[in-house]
Amino acid sequence: MKSIPVSTTINGDPCEFLCAPDETLLDALRGRLGLTGAKEGCGTGDCGACSVTLNGRLVCSCLVLGAEAEGAEIATIEGMADGDELHPLQRHFIDHAALQCGICTPGILVAAKALLEKDPNPTDEDVRYWLAGNLCRCTGYDKIIRAVQAAAAEMRGA
Amino acid sequence: MRYLAARSAREAAEALSAETGVTRILAGGTDVLVQLKSGIVEPDLIVDIKRIPGIAEIVPEAGGFRIGAAVPNAVLGEHAGVVALWPGVVEGANLIGSTQVQGRCTMAGNLCNGSPAGDAVPGLVAANAIARLEGPTGTRECPVAEIPAGPGRTTLKKGEVITSILLPARPERAGDAYLRFIPRTEMDIAVASAAVSLELGTDGTVAAARVVLGAVAPTVVVVESAGAALIGSRLDDAVLARLAAACEAACNPIDDKRGTVAFRTRTAGVLARRAALIAYARAGGSK
Numbered sequence: 001m002k003s004i005p006v007s008t009t010i011n012g013d014p015c016e017f018l019c020a021p022d023e024t025l026l027d028a029l030r031g032r033l034g035l036t037g038a039k040e041g042c043g044t045g046d047c048g049a050c051s052v053t054l055n056g057r058l059v060c061s062c063l064v065l066g067a068e069a070e071g072a073e074i075a076t077i078e079g080m081a082d083g084d085e086l087h088p089l090q091r092h093f094i095d096h097a098a099l100q101c102g103i104c105t106p107g108i109l110v111a112a113k114a115l116l117e118k119d120p121n122p123t124d125e126d127v128r129y130w131l132a133g134n135l136c137r138c139t140g141y142d143k144i145i146r147a148v149q150a151a152a153a154e155m156r157g158a
Numbered sequence: 159m160r161y162l163a164a165r166s167a168r169e170a171a172e173a174l175s176a177e178t179g180v181t182r183i184l185a186g187g188t189d190v191l192v193q194l195k196s197g198i199v200e201p202d203l204i205v206d207i208k209r210i211p212g213i214a215e216i217v218p219e220a221g222g223f224r225i226g227a228a229v230p231n232a233v234l235g236e237h238a239g240v241v242a243l244w245p246g247v248v249e250g251a252n253l254i255g256s257t258q259v260q261g262r263c264t265m266a267g268n269l270c271n272g273s274p275a276g277d278a279v280p281g282l283v284a285a286n287a288i289a290r291l292e293g294p295t296g297t298r299e300c301p302v303a304e305i306p307a308g309p310g311r312t313t314l315k316k317g318e319v320i321t322s323i324l325l326p327a328r329p330e331r332a333g334d335a336y337l338r339f340i341p342r343t344e345m346d347i348a349v350a351s352a353a354v355s356l357e358l359g360t361d362g363t364v365a366a367a368r369v370v371l372g373a374v375a376p377t378v379v380v381v382e383s384a385g386a387a388l389i390g391s392r393l394d395d396a397v398l399a400r401l402a403a404a405c406e407a408a409c410n411p412i413d414d415k416r417g418t419v420a421f422r423t424r425t426a427g428v429l430a431r432r433a434a435l436i437a438y439a440r441a442g443g444s445k
Contacts, residue, residue: 001159002160004161021159021160021161021204022159022161022194022204024191043195044191044192044195044196045188045191045192045255045256045258045259046345048256048258051258054261057230057232057261057262058257058258058261059258059261059262060256060258060259060262062191062195063186063187063188063191063192063258063259063262064187064191064262065161065184065187065191065204065206067161067163067206068163068184068187068206068208070163111257111258114257115257129257129344130257131257132256132257132343132344132345133255133256133257133258133259133345134256
């Protein structure tokens with residue numbers, strides 16, 4: 001198969017890569033660019049572990065072809081912290097022990113950040129529906145919801 | 159496999175009709191990439207339609223809206239005009255998948271995937287929506303109702319691609335609604351579903367009604383007799399009972415782990431009743 005050159009912006013930096021026509025964005029991020037924060041859980045869009053934003057829209061990177069990313073702006077978990085300074089969501093996930101094995105965590109953080117950019121003051125129900133496509137087999141979700149709400153409160157300056 | 163990002167509907171149609179092997183059209187990809195991953199299909203050519211100018215836009219047209227084939231359902235749900243005019247269509251489209259899937263999936267894709275349980279389809283059929291197709295011989299219009307042909311199959315001809323769906327204008331006193339049953343609250347496929355679209359006359363009774371069921375037959379089903387049962391009424395209990403009975407009679411569902419024939423049949427009638435009441439209230443009707 002002929003490789004396709006793709007020119008994108010990832011976490012604010014221009015980025016070019018080659019990918020196979022049937023290669024997912026997730027595989028390109030992980031295998032070609034060394035951005036291994038996004039995880040492959042199911043590979044079929046059910047678990048959300050591969051969540052990234054594509055032109056500001058939350059998507060499963062396993063359901064996007066690498067070739068489709070031409071000209072797109074992508075944001076991954078690797079761009080979430082500001083250098084050594086964790087994003088409030090990351091800090092509150094640690095403080096609330098909102099993770100155990102950690103496989104789902106990058107996807108949940110990316111998804112939660114997208115929610116708070118759209119709605120800085122969601123209800124618990126809003127958070128649960130928004131994160132319905134992010135599966136976690138460790139926490140039982142309650143700590144995740146609390147951590148998101150604590151981060152949202154801090155980000156609102158409450 | 160070759161990947162082509164078509165720059166025009168014509169280019170997409172010509173590439174699809176020229177390819178002798180297996181083809182797939184890529185809009186949101188939420189079904190196509192799952193098929194690739196699972197090995198259900200190994201396409202020789204994938205045609206990405208998202209780079210076609212205008213195909214990801216929602217444009218007002220003749221009192222209704224033309225929804226581009228690549229408009230993600232999340233974008234549809236953020237469009238105040240479409241939500242106000244066709245709330246039932248939008249609520250069906252917005253039930254599909256997760257937030258992540260909503261960011262990519264499209265109504266045209268849901269239609270072309272050919273599942274009888276597609277949540278966007280009953281609402282579109284109830285709305286008398288019209289698909290615009292580009293094909294090897296040019297452009298044609300086709301009622302959405304005529305596109306599903308059976309599980310995983312459509313009436314689209316080789317080389318044809320849906321480029322947009324027109325949600326038509328409707329009178330002021332009109333409303334629609336969509337309900338589905340799933341065993342949980344999110345992230346599942348309809349076991350049975352119902353869409354109802356109503357128009358009220360000046361006296362507040364139902365002047366026109368269209369009732370469509372999903373997941374209870376090889377394709378979505380337009381239940382003419384259920385719609386007819388509502389005409390001239392204010393949806394009193396006897397009318398709703400006739401509606402439910404007509405819906406049950408139209409069911410021809412599969413029996414599987416997700417729902418028995420009896421359960422799907424009964425549920426379709428219940429959902430149609432409830433959807434009719436919601437559509438009636440949205441149309442401004444009062445009992």
